[in-house]
Structure formats: structure tokens, C-alpha cells
Amino acid sequence: MHSSIPAAMRPITTSGRVRRGCAGWDYRSVLPYFKRAEDNQRFADDYHSYGGPLGVSMPVSALPICDAYIRAGQELGIPYNHDFNGKQQAGVGFYQLTQRNRRRSSASLAYLSPIKDRPNLTVRTGARVARIMLEGRRAVGVEVVTGRGSEIIRADREVLVSSGAIGSPKLLLQSGIGPADHLRSVGVEVRHDLPGVGGNLQDHLDLFVISECTGDHTYDGVARLHRTLWAGLQYVLFRSGPVASSLFETGGFWYADPNARSPDIQFHLGLGSGIEAGVARLKNAGVTLNSAYLHPRSRGTVRLSSADPAAAPLIDPNYWEDRHDRQMSLEGLKIAREIMQQPALKPFVLDERLPGNGIRTDEQLFDYGCANAKTDHHPVGTCKMGTDAAAVVDLELKVRGIEGLRVCDSSVMPRVPSCNTNGPTIMMGEKGGRHHPQIAAAAPRPCSSTSATTCARGRARRSAEGAIGRRSFGRPFEKIVAAAEGGVQGAFVLIQKSRSDSMTSIEPRPFLISLFEAAVAAADPEAAIRAHLPARPKGRTIVVGAGKAASQMAAAFERLWDGPLAGAVVARHGPVEKCGRIRVLQSAHPVPDEAGACRLRGASRNGRGTDGG
Numbered sequence: 001m002h003s004s005i006p007a008a009m010r011p012i013t014t015s016g017r018v019r020r021g022c023a024g025w026d027y028r029s030v031l032p033y034f035k036r037a038e039d040n041q042r043f044a045d046d047y048h049s050y051g052g053p054l055g056v057s058m059p060v061s062a063l064p065i066c067d068a069y070i071r072a073g074q075e076l077g078i079p080y081n082h083d084f085n086g087k088q089q090a091g092v093g094f095y096q097l098t099q100r101n102r103r104r105s106s107a108s109l110a111y112l113s114p115i116k117d118r119p120n121l122t123v124r125t126g127a128r129v130a131r132i133m134l135e136g137r138r139a140v141g142v143e144v145v146t147g148r149g150s151e152i153i154r155a156d157r158e159v160l161v162s163s164g165a166i167g168s169p170k171l172l173l174q175s176g177i178g179p180a181d182h183l184r185s186v187g188v189e190v191r192h193d194l195p196g197v198g199g200n201l202q203d204h205l206d207l208f209v210i211s212e213c214t215g216d217h218t219y220d221g222v223a224r225l226h227r228t229l230w231a232g233l234q235y236v237l238f239r240s241g242p243v244a245s246s247l248f249e250t251g252g253f254w255y256a257d258p259n260a261r262s263p264d265i266q267f268h269l270g271l272g273s274g275i276e277a278g279v280a281r282l283k284n285a286g287v288t289l290n291s292a293y294l295h296p297r298s299r300g301t302v303r304l305s306s307a308d309p310a311a312a313p314l315i316d317p318n319y320w321e322d323r324h325d326r327q328m329s330l331e332g333l334k335i336a337r338e339i340m341q342q343p344a345l346k347p348f349v350l351d352e353r354l355p356g357n358g359i360r361t362d363e364q365l366f367d368y369g370c371a372n373a374k375t376d377h378h379p380v381g382t383c384k385m386g387t388d389a390a391a392v393v394d395l396e397l398k399v400r401g402i403e404g405l406r407v408c409d410s411s412v413m414p415r416v417p418s419c420n421t422n423g424p425t426i427m428m429g430e431k432g433g434r435h436h437p438q439i440a441a442a443a444p445r446p447c448s449s450t451s452a453t454t455c456a457r458g459r460a461r462r463s464a465e466g467a468i469g470r471r472s473f474g475r476p477f478e479k480i481v482a483a484a485e486g487g488v489q490g491a492f493v494l495i496q497k498s499r500s501d502s503m504t505s506i507e508p509r510p511f512l513i514s515l516f517e518a519a520v521a522a523a524d525p526e527a528a529i530r531a532h533l534p535a536r537p538k539g540r541t542i543v544v545g546a547g548k549a550a551s552q553m554a555a556a557f558e559r560l561w562d563g564p565l566a567g568a569v570v571a572r573h574g575p576v577e578k579c580g581r582i583r584v585l586q587s588a589h590p591v592p593d594e595a596g597a598c599r600l601r602g603a604s605r606n607g608r609g610t611d612g613g
Contacts, residue, residue, distance in 0.1 A: 021387035022414060024395055025431075033430040034423065037110075039100065047086050053110040054426060055100025061245035062094065065217045065287060065348045069250050069269050070094075072342035076335075078254050089418070090263045092252035098422065099246070102239040107426060130309040132159055132175040132405065134191050139405035145309070158404045162429070165379035165411040169198040169302045170313045172383065172392075177402065187307040192401050196390040197383060201300035202416040204266070204292040204376035205319045207333040207369050210273050210354040211340050213285040217348045218271040219247065220285040247271050248290075253418075256293060256331035262418060264295045265332035267339070273353075278374060282353060289340055291332035292376045294418040297322040302382050319373065329373075330365050378421040383411040397432050408432035 035049035041057035044050055059066075073092030074080055081091025098105045115121060126146060133141040133152060141154035161168050172178055176191030178198060183190045222231050222242045235243035248270055253263035270288035274281025279288070300318035305311045320326045333355075340349060351357070355368045383392040383399075391400060393412050399405040410425045417424045 021391075022385055022395060025385070030427055030431060033427045033434075037423075037426050037430050040096070042096070043083060043086075045086070047083070053114070054098060054107075055105030055110065056096050057099045059094055059097060059246065059249035060099075060102055060239075061241060062249045063217060063219075063271060065213075065271070065345070066094070066250045066269065068344045068348055069289075069339070071344035072339050073252055075342040075344055076338055078252060078339075081252070084253060084419075089253045090255070092250070092254075092267070094250050095246075095248065097246050097249075102235075102244045107429075111429075128310070129163075129171060130174070132161070132171065132177070134175065134402070137192065137401060138403040139399075155404065158406060161405070161407045162409045164409050165201065165382050166302055166313060166315060168407050168409055168411040169382040169392075170304065172197045172399070172407075173302075173304050174307070174309045177399065182303060186304045188304065194392060194399070194401060196392045198302040199299065199390065200381040200384045200414070201302055201315075201317060201379060202296055202298075202381045203300075203317050203319070204294060204378045204416065205296070205317075205325075205329060206290045206292045206374050206376045207329055207336075208270075208279070208291070208354070208372070208374075209289045209333070209336045209340050209352060210279070210282065211287055211289075211352050212273075212282055212350045213287055213348055214350045215348075216285050218273070218285050218287050219245065220272045220274070220281060223281070245271065247275050253294075254335060256328040256335065260295070264293060264328060264418070265335065266292050266294055266419070267336060268292075276374065279372075286353065287340075287349065289336045290376075291329075291336040293325060293329040293332055294416075295328070296325045296416065298325050299381075317375070317379075320369075326366065326369075329369065330362060333365060333369070378410075378416060380410045380413040380416045380421060383407045384414045385412045386414055406432070 031047070035047075036052055037054045038049050038052045039055050040048045040050045041055075048056075070080060070092050079091045081088065081093045084091070084093065084095070103109075112121075112123065116123065124144075124146075128145045130143040130145050130150065132139050133143060133154075139155065139159040141152055142159060143150055143152055161171055163171055169178070172194075173183065174188060176183060176189050177194055178192075179195045180190045180193040182198075219242045221227055231242040234241035248268040251266065251268045254265050254267070255263055256265045268290040270276070270290060272281070273279075273286025273288060275288065296319075298318050298321040300316045301314075303314040303316075305314050320329070337352065337355075339345075340352060354372070355365065359365060359368050385391060385393050385395065385397065387394070393399055393407050397406045397408050397412060399407060408428055410421050410428065412428065413421075413424065
């Protein structure tokens with residue numbers, strides 16, 4: 001449930017990360033990692049991609065009241081926005097959801113399930129990590145408690161903590177890493193005094209409007225037994241209906257503070273009246289509109305309640321400690337009430353039930369909020385990244401002052417992003433893996449597509465994001481690169497779509513030239529090469545591309561410098577019409593054999609390839 005917004009850390013939001021000492025984590029720097037994770041059903045542009053592990057799709061079970069809500073927002077002056085993660089965030093519209101084939105595309109399904117049989121992966125359930133084992137200032141393993149007792153699991157290289165904004169600081173604290181005074185107060189031996197652990201807790205706080213409907217316009221009625229059974233059958237047979245719904249298919253972003261630089265309120269339209277824990281359901285069908293203030297100034301804490309690792313932590317979100325947060329939250333609630341009163345919703349909405357027509361003044365709304373506000377489940381910040389004294393991890397997610405220990409989850413975000421946090425947290429994992437040498441050099445993950453050609457196109461698109469896409473063509477590509485240049489660290493990827501890059505700045509390093517879509521097959525490819533590379537490269541050159549475009553560009557390289565290419569062409573889709581002296585290592589189509597120079601060896605016709613070539 002809930003929408004995930006894969007690229008929703010807006011430029012104006014993440015630019016602040018650079019000002020807070022987080023260079024390399026601004027919007028433009030992290031956007032490729034959002035795109036790398038994404039397998040988007042609809043969008044393929046500067047903000048989205050496809051072919052990644054995480055399914056992202058449009059809602060399939062929207063109801064007519066969803067369209068009415070979008071019209072109501074426009075009647076209030078909020079524009080329609082077809083993509084909240086595109087050029088602008090403000091507006092009302094449909095959320096994209098982390099779903100594939102009408103099933104939730106969770107991080108587990110997207111990342112773990114495809115590799116669950118790998119010999120170097122062990123997933124253990126029913127096991128609780130009691131503490132991180134330290135030898136001096138180095139993490140060497142973890143103590144794990146199961147039903148059979150405790151055991152020590154030693155780490156050959158590093159310990160990676162990924163337990164979220166509550167679990168990660170708790171684990172550090174119970175391991176003796178954190179504010180010394182607090183650790184002593186609960187009887188934990190201080191192993192490393194790190195004041196920022198467990199501080200800086202931030203979350204989005206929800207206020208909501210619940211209205212009674214004029215009829216059965218939402219999914220409240222599905223709670224009846226016979227309709228529940230039909231909904232289950234409908235999903236099993238047709239993958240449609242209430243079970244395929246996230247229940248929050250539409251929403252939007254707008255301004256509580258008219259002077260804010262970016263939207264500071266987020267809306268979720270809930271297709272029911274009691275669909276979240278702690279919220280009572282109306283007797284008749286109802287609809288909910290949540291509003292959350294996105295830029296809270298209040299900061300809370302996560303602390304230990306005792307030295308017992310099994311004890312629950314003390315969580316103090318400290319909501320509304322800052323008066324500004326209270327004011328903006330109430331402004332967002334007022335906007336939500338106005339949306340629900342617009343003419344477009346009149347056929348669907350009978351009357352407001354919560355807060356209720358008798359609640360009007362700010363004091364009354366404040367009391368209503370104190371009695372009914374709920375978390376949006378977006379906690380972040382308790383092991384924050386940075387360079388200041390309160391930072392817990394550095395820019396490579398290494399815990400400051402401890403070797404062999406990293407944290408990689410939402411807890412390292414210095415500030416809560418202006419969106420749902422699932423997508424940004426997955427981005428943290430994608431980018432965090434690039435900082436870890438063993439993860440960065442790991443074998444590429446399998447493509448989620450059932451079509452080899454579609455898979456290759458998605459991978460080619462991701463590879464155009466720069467060096468981070470170097471693994472996208474699959475395992476044979478790794479072998480080609482390794483054989484040609486002994487690894488691609490520091491290799492350059494020319495994105496032909498963006499002609500501002502210069503290849504001369506990194507000589508004499510080898511070059512990895514990614515031919516992006518057929519744009520590189522220009523009328524004069526030699527002139528295009530010369531514009532970027534005035535002199536012959538001193539190192540090895542590898543051309544990686546698809547079909548005719550790859551062949552033409554590689555042949556242009558040969559003609560330009562009058563000699564054979566010291567690399568290879570990987571043709572993943574599209575026919576290769578002329579090869580010359582270029583070795584074709586892998587192809588999804590038959591390859592011509594010109595005097596034996598282009599014979600395809602050790603590759604299958606489905607484009608997956610083998611070790612030969």
C-alpha cells in the first residue's frame with residue numbers, strides 16, 4: 001500500500017544537502033540512481049527509466065471519485081500534474097505505485113527474490129541482531145539471537161546496517177556507539193562516543209478530513225463478507241478490483257506557505273473512511289483526504305529504554321515542537337477541507353464528518369489535530385549523513401570513528417524528503433552500493449523483463465547515466481571490459497545525447513563509449529567523434545552499443561585513426577549489417593561473416609551470450 005515516488009527528491013529540496021555538507025547527494029547526483037532502480041511502465045524521459053528491478057506503474061483500480069477529486073483540486077486553483085516526479089511537483093493527479101503485474105513491487109521482491117539462490121547470500125528470519133561486535137575501533141561482526149540461543153557471525157570485510165530510522169540507531173546504541181551520557185544512563189558500556197546517534201528524528205505528520213459519501217463510491221463496502229470474497233476472487237481471476245488497489249491512488253502537492261520554494265503539503269486521497277489503523281470507519285461509505293506538512297522543523301529522538309537489546313526503544317517524534325510546524329499543518333488541513341467542498345465532488349460527498357462542521361477556529365483545529373494526528377510512516381535522520389559534529393556517517397555512509405561499519409537506509413538522510421520515503425530509501429541503497437567496493441564490483445543483477453530485447457533496451461538506457469550503468473549490459477559485458485582494460489574504474493561514458501562532456505580530460509585512461517539510442521549514428525559520425533576527441537586515445541577503446549549504430553560508429557573510429565579497434569562491439573539488438581575488422585562479442589540477431597572477421601563465437605541467438613567471442 002501507499003505510493004512510492006521513485007524520483008521524488010526534488011532539485012530544490014536536495015540542493016540543501018550540498019549546503020549541509022553532503023556534496024554528491026544533490027538532486028542531479030542522485031537522479032541516476034533513482035532511474036537505475038526503476039522499471040517504469042509509462043515514462044522514459046529525463047526523470048524516469050525502465051529495465052530496473054523496481055516495478056513502477058499507474059493505478060489499475062481507480063474509482064470515479066478519484067477523477068472528481070482531481071477536478072476539485074483544479075477548481076480550487078491547483079493545476080493537474082501528470083507526473084509528480086517530473087519537471088515540477090506541484091499539482092493534483094494520480095500517483096505512480098510500486099507495483100508490477102498488479103502486485104506490490106517491494107524491495108524484497110525486486111531485489112532479493114531474483115537472487116535468492118545465490119551461494120553467497122543467506123537470508124535468515126527469526127534472528128535478532130543484539131549488537132555489533134567491535135575490536136577496538138573496528139566492526140568485526142554481529143551477535144545474533146535466535147530461538148536456539150546467540151551466536152557470533154564475523155564479517156570478512158564490513159558490517160552494513162540497514163534497519164531503518166528506528167532500528168539502525170537502536171542497534172548502534174545497544175552496541176555502545178552513541179551519546180556517552182545516554183549510554184551510561186541505561187547501563188551500556190561506551191565503546192564510541194558519537195553524539196548524533198538517535199537524534200535528528202523527523203517524520204511527516206498526517207491530519208485528515210473524512211467525509212460521508214452519497215453512495216457506494218469507495219471501497220468501504222468491501223468489508224462485508226460476501227464482497228470480500230468476491231474481491232479476492234476478482235483479483236485471483238482478473239488481477240483487478242479492490243485487492244489490486246493501493247487505496248491511495250490519487251493525491252497531490254501544494255503550498256501551505258505561499259512563500260515556500262517548493263510544495264510543502266502532500267495530499268493522499270484514501271478510498272475509504274477507516275482504512276488506516278486508529279481511524280474509525282463510518283457506518284456508511286466514506287472517503288479520506290490526508291494532508292501532511294513536508295518541511296517540519298521539529299526534531300525528535302530515538303533512545304534506549306534499557307541495556308536489554310530485546311527491550312523496545314523510546315521513540316519521541318516531538319511533533320509540533322516548533323510553532324511553525326503547527327501553523328503549516330493546520331493550513332494544509334484547511335486546504336484539504338476546501339478541496340472536499342468543491343463542486344466536482346458534490347455528487348460523491350454528502351458531508352464532512354471529521355473534523356466536522358462545528359470545528360472552525362485555529363484553536364479547535366489544533367485540538368482536533370492533537371487528538372487525531374497520525375504518523376505518515378516516514379521517519380528519517382537518526383544516523384544523519386554530513387560533515388558537522390552531529391553527523392553519524394560520512395558521505396560514503398561510513399560510521400564516523402569506526403572502521404568497517406556503514407549505515408545505509410533512511411536514517412542517514414539529514415532531512416526528510418518532500419515526498420514518500422520508500423523511493424528515496426531505495427535510492428540510498430543503489431548509491432550506497434556504489435560506495436562499497438565489493439558491492440560495486442558484484443555481478444550484475446538479472447533483468448526483470450521476460451524479453452531479452454526489451455531487457456537490453458532498458459539496460460542500454462540505464463547505462464547512459466554514466467559510469468554507474470557500466471554493469472547494465474550483463475555478465476558477458478563485464479568480461480569484455482575486464483579483458484580489455486582490467487576493470488572500468490574511472491572509465492568515461494560518453495552520452496551522445498549530452499554533448500557538453502569532453503573526453504580529453506581523462507587521457508590516458510581507457511574509454512568506455514556508450515552509444516545511446518541511435519543518436520550517435522549521425523550523418524557524419526567521424527565529425528561527431530572528432531568533436532569530442534581531437535586526438536587518438538592513448539589507452540584501449542571499447543565501443544558498446546546496439547546493431548547498425550554500433551557498427552557504424554566503431555567503423556568510424558577505425559577510419560578516423562586508420563587502424564583496428566582495440567576493443568569490441570556488443571550488439572544486443574538490431575541487425576549488424578557491416579562489421580569490417582570489428583569483433584562482435586554478443587548479438588540478439590544473426591551477424592554477417594565477412595572473411596571470418598565478424599564470426600560470432602560462443603553466443604546464443606537469444607542475446608544472452610556465453611564466455612566465447
